[in-house]
Amino acid sequence: xxxxxxxxxxxxxxxxxxxxxxxxxxxxxxxxxxxxxxxxxxxxxxxxxxxxxxxxxxxxxxxxxxxxxxxxxxxxxxxxxxxxxxxxxxxxxxxxxxxxxxxxxxxxxxxxxxxxxxxxxxxxxxxxxxxxxxxxxxxxxxxxxxxxxxxxxxxxxxxxxxxxxxxxxxxxxxxxxxxxxxxxxxxxxxxxxxxxxxxxxxxxxxxxxxxxxxxxxxxxxxxxxxxxxxxxxxxxxxxxxxxxxxxxxxxxxxxxxxxxxxxxxxxx
Amino acid sequence: xxxxxxxxxxxxxxxxxxxxxxxxxxxxxxxxxxxxxxxxxxxxxxxxxxxxxxxxxxxxxxxxxxxxxxxxxxxxxxxxxxxxxxxxxxxxxxxxxxxxxxxxxxxxxxxxxxxxxxxxxxxxxxxxxxxxxxxxxxxxxxxxxxxxxxxxxxxxxxxxxxxxxxxxxxxxxxxxxxxxxxxxxxxxxxxxxxxxxxxxxxxxxxxxxxxxxxxxxxxxxxxxxxxxxxxxxxxxxxxxxxxxxxxxxxxxxxxxxxxxxxxxxxxxxxxxxxxxxxxxxxxxxxxxxxxxxxxxxxxxxxxxxxxxxxxxxxxxxxxxxxxxxxxxxxxxxxxxxxxxxxxxxxxxxxxxxxxxxxxxxxxxxxxxxxxxxxxxx
Amino acid sequence: xxxxxxxxxxxxxxxxxxxxxxxxxxxxxxxxxxxxxxxxxxxxxxxxxxxxxxxxxxxxxxxxxxxxxxxxxxxxxxxxxxxxxxxxxxxxxxxxxxxxxxxxxxxxxxxxxxxxxxxxxxxxxxxxxxxxxxxxxxxxxxxxxxxxxxxxxxxxxxxxxxxxxxxxxxxxxxxxxxxxxxxxxxxxxxxxxxxxxxxxxxxxxxxxxxxxxxxxxxxxxxxxxxxxxxxxxxxxxxxxxxxxxxxxxxxxxxxxxxxxxxxxxxxxxxxxxxxxxxxxxxxxxxxxxxxxxxxxxxxxxxxxxxxxxxx
Numbered sequence: 001x002x003x004x005x006x007x008x009x010x011x012x013x014x015x016x017x018x019x020x021x022x023x024x025x026x027x028x029x030x031x032x033x034x035x036x037x038x039x040x041x042x043x044x045x046x047x048x049x050x051x052x053x054x055x056x057x058x059x060x061x062x063x064x065x066x067x068x069x070x071x072x073x074x075x076x077x078x079x080x081x082x083x084x085x086x087x088x089x090x091x092x093x094x095x096x097x098x099x100x101x102x103x104x105x106x107x108x109x110x111x112x113x114x115x116x117x118x119x120x121x122x123x124x125x126x127x128x129x130x131x132x133x134x135x136x137x138x139x140x141x142x143x144x145x146x147x148x149x150x151x152x153x154x155x156x157x158x159x160x161x162x163x164x165x166x167x168x169x170x171x172x173x174x175x176x177x178x179x180x181x182x183x184x185x186x187x188x189x190x191x192x193x194x195x196x197x198x199x200x201x202x203x204x205x206x207x208x209x210x211x212x213x214x215x216x217x218x219x220x221x222x223x224x225x226x227x228x229x230x231x232x233x234x235x236x237x238x239x240x241x242x243x244x245x246x247x248x249x250x251x252x253x254x255x256x257x258x259x260x261x262x263x264x265x266x267x268x
Numbered sequence: 269x270x271x272x273x274x275x276x277x278x279x280x281x282x283x284x285x286x287x288x289x290x291x292x293x294x295x296x297x298x299x300x301x302x303x304x305x306x307x308x309x310x311x312x313x314x315x316x317x318x319x320x321x322x323x324x325x326x327x328x329x330x331x332x333x334x335x336x337x338x339x340x341x342x343x344x345x346x347x348x349x350x351x352x353x354x355x356x357x358x359x360x361x362x363x364x365x366x367x368x369x370x371x372x373x374x375x376x377x378x379x380x381x382x383x384x385x386x387x388x389x390x391x392x393x394x395x396x397x398x399x400x401x402x403x404x405x406x407x408x409x410x411x412x413x414x415x416x417x418x419x420x421x422x423x424x425x426x427x428x429x430x431x432x433x434x435x436x437x438x439x440x441x442x443x444x445x446x447x448x449x450x451x452x453x454x455x456x457x458x459x460x461x462x463x464x465x466x467x468x469x470x471x472x473x474x475x476x477x478x479x480x481x482x483x484x485x486x487x488x489x490x491x492x493x494x495x496x497x498x499x500x501x502x503x504x505x506x507x508x509x510x511x512x513x514x515x516x517x518x519x520x521x522x523x524x525x526x527x528x529x530x531x532x533x534x535x536x537x538x539x540x541x542x543x544x545x546x547x548x549x550x551x552x553x554x555x556x557x558x559x560x561x562x563x564x565x566x567x568x569x570x571x572x573x574x575x576x577x578x579x580x581x582x583x584x585x586x587x588x589x590x591x592x593x594x595x596x597x598x599x600x601x602x603x604x605x606x607x608x609x610x611x612x613x614x615x616x617x618x619x620x621x622x623x624x625x626x627x628x629x630x631x632x633x634x635x636x637x638x639x640x641x642x643x644x645x
Numbered sequence: 646x647x648x649x650x651x652x653x654x655x656x657x658x659x660x661x662x663x664x665x666x667x668x669x670x671x672x673x674x675x676x677x678x679x680x681x682x683x684x685x686x687x688x689x690x691x692x693x694x695x696x697x698x699x700x701x702x703x704x705x706x707x708x709x710x711x712x713x714x715x716x717x718x719x720x721x722x723x724x725x726x727x728x729x730x731x732x733x734x735x736x737x738x739x740x741x742x743x744x745x746x747x748x749x750x751x752x753x754x755x756x757x758x759x760x761x762x763x764x765x766x767x768x769x770x771x772x773x774x775x776x777x778x779x780x781x782x783x784x785x786x787x788x789x790x791x792x793x794x795x796x797x798x799x800x801x802x803x804x805x806x807x808x809x810x811x812x813x814x815x816x817x818x819x820x821x822x823x824x825x826x827x828x829x830x831x832x833x834x835x836x837x838x839x840x841x842x843x844x845x846x847x848x849x850x851x852x853x854x855x856x857x858x859x860x861x862x863x864x865x866x867x868x869x870x871x872x873x874x875x876x877x878x879x880x881x882x883x884x885x886x887x888x889x890x891x892x893x894x895x896x897x898x899x900x901x902x903x904x905x906x907x908x909x910x911x912x913x914x915x916x917x918x919x920x921x922x923x924x925x926x927x928x929x930x931x932x933x934x935x936x937x938x939x940x941x942x943x944x945x946x947x948x949x950x951x952x953x954x955x956x
Binding site for chain 2: 170174177
């Protein structure tokens with residue numbers, strides 16, 4: 001009775017994965033192409049990787065992006081954890097619905113609006129209070145934190161909701177002060193969620209083109225901005241090489257995370 | 269550490285100082301009264317149970333004692349000190365949680381030591397007291413384990429040790445045996461009472477299981493819809509329920525509605541249509557003729573015979589409608605002419621395959637005036 | 646204020662403890678609230694304000710609404726011209742209409758592909774589910790821009806598909822795939838598919854298997870059980886996934902810019918062009934305001950849905 005439909009479901013599943021991975025595989029394959037024509041195979045070569053290693057502009061932008069991403073992820077985890085904790089554990093308080101809305105909205109808000117809104121704010125602030133002077137890494141970081149803290153808050157929220165509130169009550173009952181309960185009990189228990197939140201915020205920041213383009217200033221080009229301007233001019237095997245490196249890094253990261261999660265599960 | 273259990277309950281000693289005083293405490297959640305004007309006094313050394321169905325307010329009352337909920341009105345005193353405004357970490361009270369709430373990232377020993385570390389006690393003393401507690405709950409071999417490597421019964425004992433290690437004046441237990449299976453539960457009941465008597469710490473336990481409350485407590489309070497319906501020792505509550513709710517909530521009971529005809533000293537004559545006759549019941553209260561009343565009698569106090577019993581206080585004839593054989597006892601349902609279905613419980617003393625009575629047989633039921641209670645509310 | 650009696654003193658000490666607790670909670674909630682209020686809430690007021698200005702040459706390139714004139718008069722100049730332009734110039738209306746259509750069709754395609762995927766993952770054996778789910782998420786962790794870029798190489802005139810079809814002899818002239826509406830649909834479905842699969846999987850995996858057995862027991866064939874049990878029960882996931890795809894897709898910029906053709910008008914791209922190429926901040930702001938107004942209902946819908954899920 002239930003033989004035919006699963007076949008259909010599974011073939012669609014297979015198609016879905018092929019759809020997801022075929023472009024990535026083609027990127028990787030042609031990053032080793034001898035020819036500059038990305039789509040015509042002309043023999044194996046790693047010359048685009050060495051070209052990538054010597055592309056000062058790209059490497060500089062990667063360094064800028066990396067610094068912004070680390071700053072952003074760290075700030076976003078702090079702010080997002082505060083927001084998630086307030087939303088889950090404080091019951092009803094004044095400003096709760098405002099906070100909930102401002103956590104929910106950035107998740108679906110189009111980038112162009114977020115970018116434009118942030119930029120106009122920075123311009124107005126500079127006019128009024130003289131800060132921030134000009135735009136660059138600071139303004140990009142602030143704009144990134146604003147939307148990526150929402151993702152962290154959502155992750156923290158869903159972890160806290162599943163956390164037995166009597167664990168925190170038990171610690172209070174045994175004489176620990178609220179701030180101590182947070183650091184000794186809550187924080188260790190939601191640590192995996194914080195790590196996931198940090199990585200997500202890091203990736204979101206590293207990945208963003210639109211918001212960075214709006215809020216960036218001279219001398220602060222992020223990696224996506226440089227990639228975008230190069231891609232607009234046409235396909236380049238160097239970008240393929242860069243993509244391969246990124247995919248490799250992400251895969252390694254995910255495999256490590258998966259193994260450590262499995263170890264943790266086996267441990268307990 | 270603990271003296272012998274006083275022959276006289278502390279609640280009967282007029283000079284005893286109460287440990288817990290709950291004064292007219294009310295707590296609402298929205299428009300719902302979780303706890304409605306409750307007053308209660310608990311004395312040192314008691315094992316006190318709050319008994320009621322889920323949603324009756326017993327857990328809210330317990331959580332207010334622990335400091336997790338703040339009463340809307342009324343005061344809470346512990347050891348004579350007003351603790352109404354005190355946060356949980358400032359109260360001389362500890363709680364054992366229904367879920368045990370063992371910290372999953374800490375070992376058994378670290379869980380137990382947690383409370384002592386908050387007091388910044390010297391390491392040596394902490395180690396000593398944790399070891400003593402592990403010994404008390406027979407968990408010495410498991411000190412290094414994490415909570416998820418323990419069985420349900422072991423977790424329960426760790427939770428108990430963790431809540432006792434600070435030697436609180438008062439230990440609150442929220443359904444402490446709820447997560448255990450039946451067999452383990454019976455065994456643990458005695459263990460818990462044993463520990464309580466050895467340490468002399470006052471226990472307040474929340475439970476929905478009347479058997480548990482009856483076996484373990486010195487006194488108990490029966491709660492319903494946010495109010496306490498009766499406070500007393502288990503036998504007082506079982507034998508002398510003060511109202512229809514308590515009589516019906518604890519054990520099985522036959523209830524006959526009727527009206528008081530007259531009172532002769534402490535004997536009440538009640539006309540009951542459902543019983544189809546006049547009932548006699550002993551009472552201490554003065555009741556005016558015409559007052560509606562319910563005569564309540566426990567099934568095991570009802571005598572069931574095939575022949576007419578000698579004239580006594582109450583006897584009714586009827587026919588057997590249902591029989592339930594439960595092994596140690598059998599339960600008979602007898603329909604009396606007034607329409608009531610009376611439950612009688614007989615101990616199966618002799619071993620026999622065939623019951624002397626069967627469906628449709630005429631039978632007599634009887635009980636004494638002392639065996640029933642008259643309930644006015 | 647009445648002076649406290651001596652018996653009130655300990656009471657006051659305790660109350661200050663409660664106050665400290667309140668202060669602590671106020672700080673925890675207040676910091677993110679302040680941050681978001683300043684960097685997320687306030688900018689929308691500024692956008693609204695600038696959308697009512699005129700473009701000027703200078704920095705910032707927009708006029709102020711309120712001026713003191715030389716005569717000491719307070720002059721308020723509100724310019725509705727930008728919004729009039731949006732309604733009058735067919736470019737903007739077309740862009741809005743196009744964006745909504747592209748986003749809606751892409752959402753539907755995502756649902757059609759994502760639903761069987763999510764359902765399929767719930768049907769494989771326990772140990773395979775997490776790895777399969779990871780495989781759905783993994784592309785999301787790699788660069789969005791690069792994933793869109795990958796399609797250029799596949800779709801362009803001498804790209805993979807055309808080369809393959811030419812080699813097969815199915816066609817004798819390259820198809821025009823890149824820089825078309827088709828490429829935009831493809832790009833959006835590709836980029837946003839994980840956002841559809843994840844919430845769908847979350848609701849489908851929570852579903853009790855015995856419900857389908859009960860439906861079968863009551864005489865419902867598999868397809869009927871799918872329509873009358875599985876789909877209605879996964880409605881929360883369908884709504885969440887659709888909103889997660891639809892709302893950002895309406896304002897999408899990168900995909901129509903890189904994969905779309907010159908006639909692929911999407912509002913995100915229009916906003917970008919007004920801002921960066923035409924340097925017309927007031928019109929860009931008014932496009933943003935209009936886009937926000939368009940998205941307010943779905944965003945609030947999403948927010949309410951999230952609140953319900955949390956409780």
